[in-house]
Amino acid sequence: MGMEVLIQGNAAIAESAIRAGCKYYFGYPITPSSEIAEYYAARNHQDGIVYVQAETEMAAFNMVAGVASVGKLGMTATSGPGFCLGVEAVSFMSSAELPAVIVDCMRPGPGDGEILAAQGDYFQLTKGGGHGDYRTIVLAPYSVQELADYTVKAFALAGKYRNPVILASDGALSKQYENAILPEPAQEPEIPDWALRGGETWHTVVTCGYGPAQWEAHCLSLQKKYSEIREREQVWESYQTEDADLILVAYGSAARVVLDAMKRARAQGMKVGMIRPITLWPFPEKAFAGLDRTYLAVELSAGQMVEDVRLSVPDRDKVHFYGKLGGLLPSVEDLMDAMEALVRQKK
Amino acid sequence: MKTIYQAPAVMTGAYMTTCGGCGHGLAAKLLGEIIDELGIARDLLLVLPIGCATNAWEYYQVDSFCALHGRAPAVATGIKRASPERIVVAYQGDGDLASEGMSEIIHATIRGEKLSVIFINNTIFGMTGAQMAPTTMLEQVTSTSPKGKKASDAGEPVLMAELLAQIPGCFSSERVALNNPQNIRAAKRAIKNAIVNQMNGRGLSFVEVLSPCPTGWKTAPVDAIQWIEKEIIPVYPLGVKKQPEEVRNEV
Numbered sequence: 001m002g003m004e005v006l007i008q009g010n011a012a013i014a015e016s017a018i019r020a021g022c023k024y025y026f027g028y029p030i031t032p033s034s035e036i037a038e039y040y041a042a043r044n045h046q047d048g049i050v051y052v053q054a055e056t057e058m059a060a061f062n063m064v065a066g067v068a069s070v071g072k073l074g075m076t077a078t079s080g081p082g083f084c085l086g087v088e089a090v091s092f093m094s095s096a097e098l099p100a101v102i103v104d105c106m107r108p109g110p111g112d113g114e115i116l117a118a119q120g121d122y123f124q125l126t127k128g129g130g131h132g133d134y135r136t137i138v139l140a141p142y143s144v145q146e147l148a149d150y151t152v153k154a155f156a157l158a159g160k161y162r163n164p165v166i167l168a169s170d171g172a173l174s175k176q177y178e179n180a181i182l183p184e185p186a187q188e189p190e191i192p193d194w195a196l197r198g199g200e201t202w203h204t205v206v207t208c209g210y211g212p213a214q215w216e217a218h219c220l221s222l223q224k225k226y227s228e229i230r231e232r233e234q235v236w237e238s239y240q241t242e243d244a245d246l247i248l249v250a251y252g253s254a255a256r257v258v259l260d261a262m263k264r265a266r267a268q269g270m271k272v273g274m275i276r277p278i279t280l281w282p283f284p285e286k287a288f289a290g291l292d293r294t295y296l297a298v299e300l301s302a303g304q305m306v307e308d309v310r311l312s313v314p315d316r317d318k319v320h321f322y323g324k325l326g327g328l329l330p331s332v333e334d335l336m337d338a339m340e341a342l343v344r345q346k347k
Numbered sequence: 348m349k350t351i352y353q354a355p356a357v358m359t360g361a362y363m364t365t366c367g368g369c370g371h372g373l374a375a376k377l378l379g380e381i382i383d384e385l386g387i388a389r390d391l392l393l394v395l396p397i398g399c400a401t402n403a404w405e406y407y408q409v410d411s412f413c414a415l416h417g418r419a420p421a422v423a424t425g426i427k428r429a430s431p432e433r434i435v436v437a438y439q440g441d442g443d444l445a446s447e448g449m450s451e452i453i454h455a456t457i458r459g460e461k462l463s464v465i466f467i468n469n470t471i472f473g474m475t476g477a478q479m480a481p482t483t484m485l486e487q488v489t490s491t492s493p494k495g496k497k498a499s500d501a502g503e504p505v506l507m508a509e510l511l512a513q514i515p516g517c518f519s520s521e522r523v524a525l526n527n528p529q530n531i532r533a534a535k536r537a538i539k540n541a542i543v544n545q546m547n548g549r550g551l552s553f554v555e556v557l558s559p560c561p562t563g564w565k566t567a568p569v570d571a572i573q574w575i576e577k578e579i580i581p582v583y584p585l586g587v588k589k590q591p592e593e594v595r596n597e598v
Contacts, residue, residue: 024425024429052424054421054454055450058418058421059424062414062415062422065422066421066422066424066425067429069422069426070429070430070433072429088415196412196426197410198392198432202408202411203410204404204410204412205412206401206412208413
């Protein structure tokens with residue numbers, strides 16, 4: 001077990017990635033993600049670490065695809081406007097089944113938007129985002145400790161399923177300092193057989209079809225993999241849902257405030273619980289199965305995850321929404337007011 | 348019986364999907380010969396474009412990566428940085444390199460990536476049906492310049508070999524043509540040189556190859572070759588644009 005350290009969220013992501021064996025990082029500066037690039041840049045040429053400052057996010061994502069093709073671990077981090085530029089490569093890597101980890105430190109859009117916390121990239125991250133029928137695993141930590149843990153998990157899942165994995169952070173989580181225990185250093189993984197590894201065998205990374213029948217077969221094999229991921233990899237945390245009349249649903253930075261609000265409501269005698277999705281895709285629909293309650297989804301968006309909540313609960317009319325836009329988090333008082341309004345409405 | 352000619356051993360024997368008279372077939376054969384002569388089939392990693400050369404992954408028994416449109420130099424950068432022992436060759440067309448991927452080739456050159464880039468310039472987007480490219484000649488008729496390309500609308504043809512030669516990270520830059528036996532021999536030497544440069548640890552080596560596209564130009568193959576000589580070469584001068592003296596006679 002490692003020692004607990006006080007560390008910034010972005011630094012925890014970078015250090016954990018290095019410890020997971022990711023030696024190749026391709027960066028393009030954008031707030032609130034830039035410390036991850038700076039962390040790798042400070043270690044460039046040490047212990048085999050390679051930092052390349054790409055000319056665009058588009059190039060950075062494609063450089064990561066290149067690293068993945070030779071069977072090594074690569075990473076890049078960005079925020080919404082940059083993610084948009086790189087998303088062609090996410091579609092490509094999904095189709096070519098190249099494993100990689102991409103960090104999206106979400107900030108408010110649309111457009112250039114703002115630079116504080118937001119969750120408005122949910123649709124883009126979880127519903128494909130780029131062209132074609134593909135899925136990426138999306139992990140949403142809510143503390144610096146979880147940023148460290150799920151960075152390691154992201155590489156493991158990417159390798160296991162040969163698929164890009166998105167680590168969804170945000171402008172509050174990435175920038176804050178907390179105590180965390182960092183992962184133990186691991187070796188770079190073995191070069192897998194499918195990689196462009198040279199020697200006596202030769203392989204091709206190609207995403208062009210050979211006519212509809214061949215391409216349909218390829219797409220169906222991807223869909224089969226996505227079904228397996230949906231079945232096996234849902235991760236969430238439930239808090240006092242058993243006796244709850246009202247269940248709050250939140251992830252990432254929003255979940256921290258929501259958890260505090262839940263505790264205060266409990267202290268005041270309200271039967272409130274909470275579900276915190278940790279995988280945004282696959283959405284943890286199993287957490288909601290058979291739980292016919294009133295729900296309040298709280299997001300730093302105009303209402304995106306709430307659509308998946310509605311698809312997962314027994315009665316979608318009992319799902320309500322509270323959103324905060326522009327970069328600020330709601331206060332516990334804001335959420336108490338929202339909960340009390342719901343309870344009054346029910347009476 | 349004495350063998351007087353055979354296909355390069357590295358080639359798979361797959362049918363080439365290019366049209367009759369197309370320069371890609373010739374360039375692909377030259378690359379195959381070079382791979383054999385240098386004995387680098389197991390070390391080579393070919394990064395291919397979107398365009399008429401995408402299918403070249405079927406031609407060779409070597410590792411290959413068919414990159415997204417224009418992104419070959421970025422993908423090649425990732426590969427070379429992670430696996431510096433590989434010989435990474437990007438093979439791109441003019442829509443791919445000079446239009447969609449202009450940023451990627453410029454910046455790979457600025458960084459001085461240890462790559463070899465073969466740039467097939469046939470003055471149009473071939474695969475999509477002969478549309479205008481940044482390399483299209485003035486007054487050239489294409490499906491998106493039906494009255495001929497005008498400088499006032501689309502600018503003058505871009506001279507990639509000269510453009511990249513201005514960048515300090517460019518180790519060597521040369522323009523060749525596939526229009527007669529002499530020039531084809533020179534093209535082979537230039538491509539081989541670009542690969543040997545990389546094997547010797549040197550920075551980005553660029554070879555621009557003027558290449559016929561009779562289908563896209565709507566000409567007979569023989570006229571296409573003459574058009575290169577009479578019209579294209581005067582605008583796109585052949586020769587070495589940048590090359591340090593010490594490597595000039597290495598191959």
